[in-house]
Amino acid sequence: MTTISAKIVQDSLDLQEVLQVRRSVFIEEQQIPESLEMDGLDSIAAHVIVKEDDMPVATGRLRNVQGEAKVERVAVLKSSRGKGLGKLVMDSLEEYALQQKFSAIVLNAQEHAIPFYTTLGYLPASNLYEEAGIPHMKMKKDLT
Template identity: 40%
Template structure:
């Protein structure tokens, strides 16, 4: 498994492909919501297994924290710790940019996954793209 910051057009397009597969096709999020203007300013992450893209995420810096967004792993590769590894890569990038806090909006079914990685809930439940979410944060040492 190689997880990296997407730098080439191919890598960025691979990240978009993963996001469209998971969020648009699988979870029925409208494409107009999934792909937004923040994609132009974000740092995109892509993960490859045997040169095949299997996971993606994006990172933006907002106020005093890194905002982890659009984290997804193809269905057939879930449950193998790949999600944990992309989160760690994103957190190290947050730290490298001088921030010590990461924030994300987690789908409610993923709350326990993020809790195991040190995140805690800081909001009430809300609906985003038709899916229940909560905001979670973590202070990065």
């Protein structure tokens, strides 16, 4: 039986696992330059790590950006997609945002992921724009 767990990262070992997942998805799979992906902001963010049978398979981070909770770097390994792990990442980050007393949460969704975020209650907050060569849209969800 498969065991799936999600937790907020507490130590440097967990953070290294987060970075492994992001490297696989963003740098290797999506060909995003490492200099853009590894932006130096991980130390001021809260991260969630999802493990399947003790193997890191999904992640995301949340930062306070000008008083708003901003979700970033949501990634699920290709081999683990379609199992609800992205929703688990988002649920964990939203719960953390509520604990931190944020009233809303924002994110910049890659175009292919807009339908996913829409099913979670996120609404468009911009037109499409390009970031790292990929079309994105700002989306927002009220947490109150």
